[in-house]
Amino acid sequence: MSDHRIQAGAAGAALTVREYHLAHEPHPENGTSLGFWLYLMSDCLIFAALFATYGVLGRNYAAGPNGAELFDLKLVAINTAFLLLSSITFGFAMLRKQMDDVKGTLLWLAVTGLFGLCFLGLELYEFNHLIHEGAGPQRSAFLSAFFTLVGTHGLHVTFGLIWMVVLMVQIGQHGLIHENKRRLMCLSMFWHFLDVVWIGVFTFVYLMGVL
Template sequence: MVETTTFPRQVSGTAAAGEAPPGGYQFYLTEAHHPQNGTLLGFWLYLMSDCLVFACLFAAYGVLGREYAGGPTGAELFELPLVALNTTFLLISSITYGFAMLQVQQNRIAGTQIWLAITGIFGAGFLAVELYEFWHLIHQGAGPHRSAFLTSFFSLVGTHGLHVTFGIVWLIVLMTQVARHGLITANKRRLMCLSMFWHFLDVVWIGVFTFVYLMGSLP
């Protein structure tokens, strides 16, 4: 809990609206006031709003996922070995981020930076495979404009990929902050928020892998 020092100051004269009465005291905060766990609570609220976004995208795919408009189906397009490789990259990145947080708890800057860098590499590998998949589908004429199925597919998977992209940018920024200022309280709090965000993306991807790719590959 943040301790705040206050200094009383006696006020004389006539008080204006909202000010201390004559002869009363006004107190001045000498340090920034930050409620305990306020940032984490706010970030949990953000994640809940993000859950609603993905819930809408999953619902749209559930409605439109069989509307092929005479075009290719998921069973004809999806390459499960490639998607399995992609899934492995993201799940391993979640494990490596957990190792980074263990280093944070032990106040080891070098170890934290190493595991964060490894996490970023696996995240970048995930994005590279996903971009290749999108390029391959569009090259086959199966772009988002081809059918309602492909529109909902690109919307859901693309939104998740965009989140991973922002997560990697955030990761790089935090690595820079840790290199400059060390594992101060603010940086530990930010790393914790990114940890929740990264694991949240893993959970969403498991839903995408199961609901979109595995079920979509069925005849």
């Protein structure tokens, strides 16, 4: 009976030691950054494929309206300004993060999220207007490629905003601990990546479509 107790105690002690080591195992210094860069590279491939698809199908109007007839360049320029401003305010949040200013970081993240919501709101308004005018994605190959490319970017912005809200809650609860700083850095790379992609969309889809 005592042997069984000794074996059980030894097994329990071994399990406790293993749990301790797992809990205190150091996080690889560059593991998260490397993994996130790999993710961004895969996202680059997705958008490259969507841009290439639009380049092939962007002139197939099927006797329907083209970009010059559909796009409101002033509205798109305002939307672009919203996203560019959100990138600047995110930079301010990162500066406050470097100073370990929790309130300042949360404030600028909230402003960034507000600009992101404005961007999504105008994009949804544009989509609704086009569909109401009979220029939905099923109208032509041009519109199918347009809705897929712009919609995929908008979906990424939506996920970025959800991520931002979750991270703000984590920062509010635990402060600017090392893990939250690392997560904030990853979100910053993701947000600026979306900004760069949108500049490509604005130039390649809207400007070239109108001009």
